[in-house]
Amino acid sequence: FLPTLKKRTYTRVVLMDHLDWLNDEEAKEVAIALGEHVARGGRVIWRSAAYRPKYARFIENSGFTVARVHAHTEAHEMIDLVNSYASFWLAIKN
Numbered sequence: 001f002l003p004t005l006k007k008r009t010y011t012r013v014v015l016m017d018h019l020d021w022l023n024d025e026e027a028k029e030v031a032i033a034l035g036e037h038v039a040r041g042g043r044v045i046w047r048s049a050a051y052r053p054k055y056a057r058f059i060e061n062s063g064f065t066v067a068r069v070h071a072h073t074e075a076h077e078m079i080d081l082v083n084s085y086a087s088f089w090l091a092i093k094n
Helices: 024-037 055-061
Strands: 010-016 038-048 064-071 087-093
Touching: 024 038, 024 055, 055 064, 055 087
Parallel strands: 010 038
Antiparallel strands: 038 087, 064 087
16 A cells, blocks of 8 residues: 555545554555645545544644544444544545
């Protein structure tokens, strides 16, 4: 993933739940690469099994405005058909 990300500059990146599977150091490395290879105004979206994944802060620290745009509000509410994600996020490069 990282070698491909580092090849060019992007305006849109879809991470899905990729960062949920990484440890903190790996997630920080991805966040730094995003900061270096996403154009100003570019957008990154992802879903997470966590309500507040801590790597969102890593992305924010890499030059993005980060917002959770949807999340479970009730234990029975689903945000996707397989009910495996708790939140959906958007980051915009400053």
